[in-house]
Amino acid sequence: MPGPPRVTLDDVARRAGVSTATASRALGDHPHVAAATRARVREAAEALDYVASPEATRLAGGPTGRVAVLVPHPSRWFFGELLEGLEAALRAADLDLVIFRVGGPEERAAFFARLPARRKVDAVVVLAFAVDELEHARLASLGVDVVAAGGRVASYPSVGIDDHVAGRQAMDHLVHLGHRRIGMIAVGDTQRSGAGPSGKDVGCLAPEPDGRTSAWRAALGDAGIAPDDELVVTVPWGGEGGADGMARLLGLRSPPTAVFAHDDETALGAIRTLRRAGLRVPEDLSVIGVDDHPLAALTDLTTVAQPVRAQGRRAGELVVAALRGELADGLPPAELLPTRLVLRGTTSPPGAPR
Amino acid sequence: MPGPPRVTLDDVARRAGVSTATASRALGDHPHVAAATRARVREAAEALDYVASPEATRLAGGPTGRVAVLVPHPSRWFFGELLEGLEAALRAADLDLVIFRVGGPEERAAFFARLPARRKVDAVVVLAFAVDELEHARLASLGVDVVAAGGRVASYPSVGIDDHVAGRQAMDHLVHLGHRRIGMIAVGDTQRSGAGPSGKDVGCLAPEPDGRTSAWRAALGDAGIAPDDELVVTVPWGGEGGADGMARLLGLRSPPTAVFAHDDETALGAIRTLRRAGLRVPEDLSVIGVDDHPLAALTDLTTVAQPVRAQGRRAGELVVAALRGELADGLPPAELLPTRLVLRGTTSPPGAPR
């Protein structure tokens, strides 16, 4: 399968009647190339349907035009959405996106040990997971720019949401409705959360209070309610986790009248448990999540919406800026996109139909 | 950001006391290299933590080690899952996955017009969408192998499920429960469905009866029920589409007692409409979908499960085989993975509580 005869830069140059060097400069937007010449070369390239060989470009010192993205779970809505935004932004800048799945600890270890992205990309985007010191060092050894999206990793430019604020939006809503005993289903999946909002460390492997959980505590405190740690259960990510968490909460001597779930899928799991237990939502128990997953609208779930795709897009833009060397030095920028409470049918005042 | 000083093959060769050529052959498992020499070179490479520059390797005649994947909607579970399986299979073969989003017609046109993958990849994987003749030609001009996953594209090796069989599993279940008036919510999104099961054409843009819809008709026929075309509504993909479809079905003079939705998300949308209309599921109306989306389990939705990730993985394996030139000539293989009815709580005999 030799494919069609490849068009080389020399072909373009010849057709445009210039040298290879000039052709290269013309195509590369270098200064000191007459506008007319540049146009002629462009035209020739266009006519020949020329595409530079990434290998040769890179070998000769140029950029690869590729960026790697480290994604824990491509099949989850959150990551898919992030990926979609990222791809759009990078594609607009003519960059290709190479994906590397780093799900479980083994895959993760394998990735950082072998560093398969080595010398293949110009930048790396880390999607929503904490990076420990060792990993940070390995990444640094790649010698490329790194950007984090969907979560914060101190020391890298990043874009995400303020988990604490999002958590407050959810909790305050519950508190305003009159709930006093509010449970929280936290997710222990470190893959999912980034470093804490004030995380000074490179990463956080210890389950240091994540923003959403700290919001639970703070909201309660502000309302003059003593936080009861029994009301916080930590489960693995996913619907089943949420279901388990709810079951545990229901098993308490004094169950909550409302539950703040780490995210929508967890919330949906919690709701299934409630339904199976014969409890009505929101009459008997209110539930709120975070994300505004498309299925939240379908299941009438009250939630705190976050602009996921926009986070991906913005991260892509940061990458482009970094590659152009346009990123200001000093503190890496940490952009926080706004979240918004979306009222639907799974929350109501305690003990009262909506 | 120059990164660490790179170790070249020459360094390794020098350390092993051989020429670059020999070092290359030793590392590349070529014949005609003395075992002792090979060992010495290996050792030197190991000691120096040598990693070949993929660029140089490729430039010198090798393959790129990259494969492109064309995906319509990365954020949808179905595609994410496909991607995940694909990535795993390719990574195992040391191939990188470059993603190209080809959602709307414009993006699609842009992709095929610019053919950005040209010379950048060794193969292309098309995820679950039909390819028209023009596109097929463009793809062919890339001179690379093409594989389809999650849907069939005649003329390319592919892996997917038999939509007709899956549809029959769903429909037969409904028929066996005693339903006589069964509606179908089909999805008009051509992105989602591949060519019809008997598609001889390269692609199918016209909404030729897709497998699931033909199954609706066939199952009814086999049960001695005259198919009423009024009961088939076509909607755009997604929960909202499903909700609309259900509303239309409910508006019929004689509404169905059961509904077969194209997929789980559509089914979930349909259920929302039912709930809002005050109808109970499955007591008043049964609903079944296809996919076994993780949220189907959470919402207790009866469905026909399909092994999505496996489809991706298998497609990856086909790519690897193709790259090795191991694919038998002649008819491109079209693998069909099995689907399975998953009984849950949204179906029951008509007019009777479960």
Place this chain on the structure above:
DNA sequence: CACCGACCCGCAAGCGCTTCCAGAGTCGTT
């Protein structure tokens, strides 16, 4: 004991592109 393969190995020619360096014009200035 001379001769022929089989085996290994080194030399060197690229793969396609970027970039340093220098040459040839073109202007503007004193």
Place this chain on the structure above:
DNA sequence: AACGACTCTGGAAGCGCTTGCGGGTCGGTG
């Protein structure tokens, strides 16, 4: 009118690796 300062372009040297080709070595034959 002459000279420096630029602007634009071409020549050529790699980037790191693969591979065809030819020259040594060695063991095995007649």
